[in-house]
Amino acid sequence: MMRRIIASLTRLFSGVRLLHRSPHGDGPAVFFANHTSHLDFAVVWAALPHDVREQTSPAAAEDYWSKSRLRRWIACDLFQAVLIAREGITRENNPLERLSACLESGRSILIFPEGTRRTDGEVSAFKAGLFHLARRFPHIPLVPVHLDNLNRIMPKGAWVPVPLIAQAHFREPIRMNEGESKADFLTRARAALLDQAEST
Amino acid sequence: MDRHLLYLLSSVLGILVVSSIIGAVLARRVQSEKGKATVANLNARIVSWWIMAAVFGGVLLLGTLFTTVLFALLSFLAMREFITLNRTERADHEVLFWAFFVILPLHYFLVGIRWHGMFTIFIPVYAFVFIPFRRVLTGATKNFLASTAKIQWALLVCVYAVSHMPMLLALPLKGCEGKNATLLLFFVLTVQLSDVLQYVWGKTCGRRPVAPHVSPSKTWEGTLGGIGSTVAVSTCLWWATPFNPLQAALMALIICTAGFFGGLVMSAIKRDLGAKDWGSTIAGHGGFMDRIDSLCFAAPLFFHLCRFYFGAGVDPQPPEWVLHLLGR
Numbered sequence: 087m088m089r090r091i092i093a094s095l096t097r098l099f100s101g102v103r104l105l106h107r108s109p110h111g112d113g114p115a116v117f118f119a120n121h122t123s124h125l126d127f128a129v130v131w132a133a134l135p136h137d138v139r140e141q142t143s144p145a146a147a148e149d150y151w152s153k154s155r156l157r158r159w160i161a162c163d164l165f166q167a168v169l170i171a172r173e174g175i176t177r178e179n180n181p182l183e184r185l186s187a188c189l190e191s192g193r194s195i196l197i198f199p200e201g202t203r204r205t206d207g208e209v210s211a212f213k214a215g216l217f218h219l220a221r222r223f224p225h226i227p228l229v230p231v232h233l234d235n236l237n238r239i240m241p242k243g244a245w246v247p248v249p250l251i252a253q254a255h256f257r258e259p260i261r262m263n264e265g266e267s268k269a270d271f272l273t274r275a276r277a278a279l280l281d282q283a284e285s286t
Numbered sequence: 287m288d289r290h291l292l293y294l295l296s297s298v299l300g301i302l303v304v305s306s307i308i309g310a311v312l313a314r315r316v317q318s319e320k321g322k323a324t325v326a327n328l329n330a331r332i333v334s335w336w337i338m339a340a341v342f343g344g345v346l347l348l349g350t351l352f353t354t355v356l357f358a359l360l361s362f363l364a365m366r367e368f369i370t371l372n373r374t375e376r377a378d379h380e381v382l383f384w385a386f387f388v389i390l391p392l393h394y395f396l397v398g399i400r401w402h403g404m405f406t407i408f409i410p411v412y413a414f415v416f417i418p419f420r421r422v423l424t425g426a427t428k429n430f431l432a433s434t435a436k437i438q439w440a441l442l443v444c445v446y447a448v449s450h451m452p453m454l455l456a457l458p459l460k461g462c463e464g465k466n467a468t469l470l471l472f473f474v475l476t477v478q479l480s481d482v483l484q485y486v487w488g489k490t491c492g493r494r495p496v497a498p499h500v501s502p503s504k505t506w507e508g509t510l511g512g513i514g515s516t517v518a519v520s521t522c523l524w525w526a527t528p529f530n531p532l533q534a535a536l537m538a539l540i541i542c543t544a545g546f547f548g549g550l551v552m553s554a555i556k557r558d559l560g561a562k563d564w565g566s567t568i569a570g571h572g573g574f575m576d577r578i579d580s581l582c583f584a585a586p587l588f589f590h591l592c593r594f595y596f597g598a599g600v601d602p603q604p605p606e607w608v609l610h611l612l613g614r
Contacts, residue, residue, distance in 0.1 A: 101366070101370075205376065206376075235370065238373075238374065238379070241376050241379055244379050244380075246380075246387075248369075248379060248382040248383055248386060249362075249366055249386055250366060250370045251366060251367065251370040251565065
């Protein structure tokens, strides 16, 4: 109930529309989006249909979200996030392992393969994490989500949001091709997110 | 309660019932693919009209406070669409925060306390000065004039102009006190009816475009037919206003013409930005701005003409406590 209310409020504030059906069908999926603001994960999460949302865990930075009990509650209990380490990676806290465990348990995940927020609304080159997940789970659909205008609602370094209308475009799911190189795959994934994929 | 207000609201109800019946008949009879799409859009528009008329009629009956709050909300949503499409820059972020969360609420507070003098100059003077001041603090100079002008325009069109409608409720009228809500309904009904009838005339017998580069769907036949028939209808509603039939006709002609140009101006801005509609919130119509663009430009004119020719000559004063607070 709480999650439904937070999701509705997020949509009301950001202007993002609720999807009426799952963007990828049934089962777990990897949603990957461009990253421009602190609101990104909440917006993608809020746009998903309720039953898909309940089964989706956004990836969130452990160093930030485990600092206080309130943050931990917001991340872990409210958004059901997977906390991943950004620095001091060891075998125990390898982000890939935690995300894989989440997918193996049948849940979907939401990641931001650029690694950090861009300030100008453009999309950086993707880091390798998405490639490793795709190789490890070849049957799980990868759903590109293009977030538009969020960098203007709450840009990096801003203290306050401005109530503009954002959009979350869910694109056709992609999968890794057999024998596809890391660079090729990451370029193709980024193009799919930007809807620049060559028609084949 | 002014009984004329109820008569006018009943007429609106009548128009809606008739148009719903026409929409249903057309949906059965039209066969061609293109025609079907037009009729589907027409029926979506009619459904939206029911909702908009119910909300507006409802707040008019509930009184000034509710009407003011509704228009404040409308200003907020319209400005949101306006700024969303007008790509502003990072350096505008803090200025925009002030525009949305400080200037807009303060302006509607002035409408709420009926402080006419301050209402008139708050945005054209104080906000006009404040916006470049705040923007220059960011130190960014790129597109400085364009950026500040966009925000000043947004405030003038979406907030200042729109707020003249609720302010009409506070305007003391000569010899017909308590008819302000009826006058506001007359204004909104005239401008919106003009939009609808221009659309109907344009769809049925529109041939020659008025401004093909700005708005290809606006035709001479639609514009003249729409404005002409609206003036005829609004003249027949003179009994609900402080006007005699001739004055009602002139007022209707002025606000329909201003509304037409307002729609054209907002279309020019949309075209420049490469968009067809301001938003997609209202089914069949587009965004809030698409629905109120003509009202924006007609409202200040109507307000001032009413005040000049039909006002009681005294402007509403703010409450004592406000003057006291400000050291007067």
